[in-house]
Amino acid sequence: MFKSVEELVRSATERGVPISEIMIEQEVHVRRSTREDVFGMMERNLEVMEEAVERALQGVTSVTGLTGNDAVLMQDYVRSGKSLAGDLILDAVAKAIGTNEVNAAMGRICATPTAGSAGVVPGTLFAVKDRLEMDREAMVRYLFTSGAFGFVVANNASISGAAGGCQAEVGSATGMAAAAIVEAAGGTPEQSATAFAIALKNMLGLVCDPVAGLVEVPCVKRNAMGGANAVVAADMALAGITSRIPCDEVISAMHEIGQMMPTALKETARGGLANTPTARRLEKNIFGAKENVEK
């Protein structure tokens, strides 16, 4: 099993295959399964992601009412032709928001790598697929490439907000998406690693401070910005820009920052945005006064 991005990139480069191939082969080996089975399992995940985005673009509201329907607003704005950032980036933003809105509404999603960060990878995938003329196989490969990078992060650092802050969730997802976009666009395994490093570097230190302890505010919008960040990081790597700090060292830095981060900023809803007057008021409205006093 590969333990580092360096190993992953080296195997892919030496053999002249994409990173997704290394991940598929490892999975076949670990599960003692067939290639068709493993591919099929990932295709079912892709279908869940597709359904979530479609559902969100019809409009969805969470149980608390804190989040919902922003994906629709974004989609309409892109269609109006007035947008500044560019249609592809904003399409990724709309779809990342959408997936996370479905998540907040306790709908069915596929964790990538977690539920709180489930918007970034599918959001970017469904935004770039037409531009990059991706067929179904390429879309499934996109998920294997994302997974390969997430696999290294999960084993060497963390993908849990409670353990490492939001940098471990949306940060990891952003890097994973950036690396996968590069492969889908025809970049090298090395460029995928660069895109991952650039994306994660810009998410370092991101705290997990969910208002009222819910996976809604600021999670939905952080998925949106993760999607935008991933597309830009991929473009930077494809442009030939490199990362001075190697990918594995960025992952180690993320882990170290997570260890140093106070518990109040790691999914406990004790600090950060969760401790603003407005957040406390919202919390009180949702869960009642008694709980608030206890905290």
Next chain:
Amino acid sequence: MKYRSVFDIIGPVMVGPSSSHTAGAARIGLMAGKLFGRQPRLARITFYGSFADTYRGHGTDVAIVGGIMGFDTFDLRIPQALDIAKERGIDVVFETSDALTDHPNTARVHLEDADGTFEIVGISIGGGTIEITELNGFPLKLSGGGPALVVLHHDRFGAIAAVTGILAKHELNIGHMEVSRHEKGKQALMAIEIDEHLSKDVLAEIERLPQIERVAIFGE
């Protein structure tokens, strides 16, 4: 390596909103329910750490109860699990504790009915992946280096040999194994880490052995 499969990273397919607090909790509940082997009359759940702080907002409560009733992470009945438990006559009690635990996402699940009690402590390490750290008072120390087979059995001669014999027959290699018991001749626990994927047929074969009470597998 705590994570062995790409589907731990891209997956699970689940009901939102949190893989560690909802899907992980459902899996802890599923493990408890499966090992208890029947519908409990009472489920007492204690949350620690981040679970204690945020369990309502993350649906940790409904997910863990759904899991106990056998709902998988993607079951759309999870949001209604507390109502369904009530209909099924299961009393559910939630408690929070500020006791320090090794991991911020820790839950203790105690199940009981007229015939007995059962208890596990589970931690949710991220992305929906869980570890069980204690089972009926037996501490479990699994490296996470491979799928693990957990077997509750009667402390009788031949029980361990029978289980390892089946693994040998199927050419499955044991990486690490622990056996523990509270008292001679009573309930005992085998925790066996294996190097490869374990098929359902092998699991069923072990479960059919006379000395075996329950079998479950995790880390798959």
